[in-house]
Amino acid sequence: MYRNILFRWLPIKSVQKECILKLLNYNRHTLDSNKLCQRHISVSSIYYKKKKTKEEKSVENHGGRVIRYAPKAGSHVVGVWRNMTVQEIAQVLEKDIDHILDALEFADKTSDIQYNKNTVIHNPQIIRDVVKICGCRSKIVPRPDQEVEEEMNKDAVPAPPAPASALRPRPPVVCVMGHVDHGKTTLLDALRDTAVVETEFGGITQHIGAFQMKLPSGEAVTFLDTPGHAAFSAMRSRGALATDVVVLVVAADDGVMEQTKEAVRMAREADVPILVAVNKIDKPDVNIKRTLQELAQCGVVCEEMGGDVQAIPISALKKTNLDTLVEALTLQAQLMELKADPGGYVEGVVIEAQVDPRTGKQATVLVQRGTLRRGSVIVAGNGWAKVRVINSAEGVPLQEAPPSTPAAVLGWRELPSAGDQVLEVASEKRANEVMRWRANQKMKEKQAVDLEAIKVKESDHNTEYRARLDHKRSIGRMRLRPTGPRQKMIQHDTHPTLSVIVKGDVDGSVEAILDILETYDEHDRVRLDLVHFGVGQVTPSDLEVADAFNAVIYAFNVDCPPAVTVEAKKSNIAIKHHNIIYKLIDDIKDEISLKIPKKQEEEFVGEANVLQQFVVTEGKKKVPVAGCRCMKGSLARNALYRVIRGQEVVHEGKLASMKHLKDEVNTIKRDMECGLRFEDTSFEVKPGDTIVCYKMVDASEKTDWDPGF
CATH class of the missing domain: 3.40.50.300 (P-loop containing nucleotide triphosphate hydrolases)
Known part of the structure; x- marks a missing residue:
């Protein structure tokens, strides 16, 4: 009876029930009803304890401070943004308002906010917790109804026109x-x-x-x-x-x-x-x-x-x-x-830029507005400078450069390009900001160009893949398996290529050389690759690039340090010095011509007339022999021969034997008679035939590239 009463009201597991039964059986003769109830309660307190929540455990483990635990999120990802309302969270999660309000009660227990559908939640952590409670994952996205603001232009721009009085x-x-x-x-x-x-x-x-x-x-x-x-x-x-x-x-x-x-x-x-x-x-x-x-x-x-x-x-x-x-x-x-206007910020243009071995990076600036002074901070293209020295064209130091003055400026962190606009800015911090903005814009332009190239490559790949798939389907169950060992499957680029590195004295000269190289249009014969270019002397890093790409270094009107020259000789790297641009281009054309695969051409050796055909016995076979007289040049035993009858070529091949009188010879000179036996014994010559002796030689070709001068 007690057993039924106990099991009726105690919410315990089966294992716990078995343990209680063993204790009851052990003490069934010594326990009355009251003691039994007390005994059972003590046993149940041992085997059955109420499970504590994470909040209760956190109070015990963290000295009374509650650590909120969010449930594990699911795999579905939803986009959230800052300062969402309860209504917006419900729309994103596709839940009703009451469900979100219940989740907020669990997610935000520390505040006394009375939430409704129009309440704005400023704490992004609460938004993320609500999403997790609803079984989803979150990611930060921009507000859908908010227009994306254009990035503020942080570039340096020219000042407005000066008043007439200035x-x-x-x-x-x-x-x-x-x-x-x-x-x-x-x-x-x-x-x-x-x-x-x-x-x-x-x-x-x-x-x-x-x-x-x-x-x-x-x-x-x-x-x-x-x-x-x-x-x-x-x-x-x-x-x-x-x-x-x-x-x-x-x-x-x-x-x-x-x-x-x-x-x-x-x-x-x-x-x-x-x-x-x-x-x-x-x-x-x-x-x-x-x-x-x-x-x-x-x-x-x-x-x-x-x-x-x-x-x-x-x-x-x-x-x-x-x-x-x-x-x-x-x-x-x-x-x-x-x-x-001689006052205000400086504006100008870079006439030329170069790297001097003694003074470093310098650029010739033509001042168009303002007065350039030492200490001024200027930006030009992808380079900026805090002006340290201003020199005239003759090398005379200048204190300042008013409008229409060409000045050689020293102090560049990065060398600008010829033709870049020069603008003065307030500080070095502002110059760095302009450089970062321009670098970002340049990267965006490059990404746009790369995206177009990727789309073209992807389109070509999809076209090729569909063609292979259609072919595979057309042949039924047969699989397309590559033939041969894996080494044969690896394709190596064997197309002849000339890799070049261009180093020039000034930016304008390098620009001119690169413009000429862009006119090269014979990539199907020899590929011309420009792997690196720059302004200044040849450096060890240039040798590393040349060694990696097997490139030729062209130094235009610049010197090469002795240590670099010695290292280039050890590494077998060609460094070619030129100071006249058309001679440099002629050198590149010669290098391209050397890369063009040679073709086989016929070279005339001699000519003979057939006087009569003889039949001789060699072993047990009778073979025809042409009795000839050499009329032009000479005849060679190992050369090729062509027999012309009238205006038609009737036979081409090699000789099996060449004899003068009874001796086997290798050469027949002019006006000498000889006997010629061809390898093809079925062919017979006739008196009056012309036998032309020739050989195939490698013929070098020259490039047809015309740079325009």
């Missing part, structure tokens, strides 16, 4: 342009009494130069000397965009040439006036009128032809009419009324 007169910037070898640098040497042209390699200008000079009248003029070679089109374009007046130098003996037309087009695009200097009038038999007519055909109508463009005949070598040219420049500048 403008001051400035010297004109004159760009000298024209065809190669028409006397541009000679003209500038004559104006400033220098001999720059004597220091130029190959007699051509390969850099853009900037300098300022004082005219006899006391006025200052800034000149930009641009290369005339076809390879330096980008340099000429930069010079035209940064100038106020273009002096177009045209040789009277050559007339208008290709780069002359290009200079006219660039000046028109830059919307700057043109002043024509007809040079080399001291040469005999020059025709100035013909030159002016050719200019008129290009759209430059001079005053002598009824136009408005001044044309001054000069001789830069003899310094003839240079005063007239200077007066024309001064008049043109006065008519333009050139002014700039």
Whole structure:
């Protein structure tokens, strides 16, 4: 009876029941009803204890402080955001409001907030706990109804135009342009009494130069000397965009040439006036009128032809009419009324950039607005500098550089590129902010380009995969298994490739070389890979790259340290030095030609006439023998032979025997008779046939790449 009563009201497990029964059986004769109940209660307290919650355990283990435990989340992921309302949580979890309110009571026990459907939950941890209680996982996403704000532009930008009261007169910037070898640098040497042209390699200008000079009248003029070679089109374009007046130098003996037309087009695009200097009038038999007519055909109508463009005949070598040219420049500048704001932040353009072995990174900056001083912080492209030194074109230190002054600036952290806009910023912190923003923008542009390439690759892969799948389905159950061992399955790129590394003295020269390499269009024959380029001397890191890619290093007008030269010889790395751009390109063309696979070509050895056919016995067989006389060249035993009958080739093959009289010989000279037996014994010659002796030789080919000069 007691057993039934106990088991009726005690919520205990079967194992516990068995233990209680054993105790009851052991003491059934000594226990009365009251003792039995007390005995049972003590036993049940041993085997049955109420399970404590995590909150109760946390109170015991953490000194009265409650640690809230959230249930384990499920696999379904929902997006949440900050400052969600209860209604929004319910919509995301697809639950009713009451369910979310019940979950909030468990998730937020410490606060006294009375939640309703419009309550905004500012604590993101409570939102995550509610999601877990509902059996889901959470991830942070932007608010759906909130428009994504565009990233704030942190780039440096030019200042607004200065008021008229702040403008001051400035010297004109004159760009000298024209065809190669028409006397541009000679003209500038004559104006400033220098001999720059004597220091130029190959007699051509390969850099853009900037300098300022004082005219006899006391006025200052800034000149930009641009290369005339076809390879330096980008340099000429930069010079035209940064100038106020273009002096177009045209040789009277050559007339208008290709780069002359290009200079006219660039000046028109830059919307700057043109002043024509007809040079080399001291040469005999020059025709100035013909030159002016050719200019008129290009759209430059001079005053002598009824136009408005001044044309001054000069001789830069003899310094003839240079005063007239200077007066024309001064008049043109006065008519333009050139002014700039010398105050405020500096604005300018990078004319050229280079790495000097002694002074480090430096860039020639043409100041267009403001005054550049030591200590100024400037940004240009992907580089910035705190100006340490300002030098003139002659290397003279300057305290400041007002508008229209070209200055060599030292102190660059990263070297800018030629043509980059120069802007002054307030501090180094601001410069770093601009650099980070520009780097991010450049990375985004690269990611966009890479995404397009990935889409193309993915499309090609899907097309190939579908083709293989269709083929596999068409052959039924048969599987497509690769044939041969695994080594044969591995494909190696055996296409001939020329890898090059370009190091130049200035950024403009490297840019010109890279522009030329981009015109290469024979990748199906030999692939041309540019694995690295830079400005400055050849460094050990360049050797590592060259060793990895088996590349040739081209050093344009830069030196190679002795230690690097020794290491290159040990590693068998080719370093080729050049100081003339067209010779460097010719060297690259020769290297490409050496990479082109050679073709087999026929080389004529000799010729013989068949006089008669004989039949001789060798062993038990009778074989035909051609009795011949060598008429041209000589006949070789191991060469190839072709038999011509009339105008038709009737047989080609090798000889099995060549005899003179009864002796086996290797060569038959001219006017000697011999007996020739072919390997094909079924072929028979006839009197009058012509036998041509030839051999196959490897013939080298040259590239057809034409860079345009």
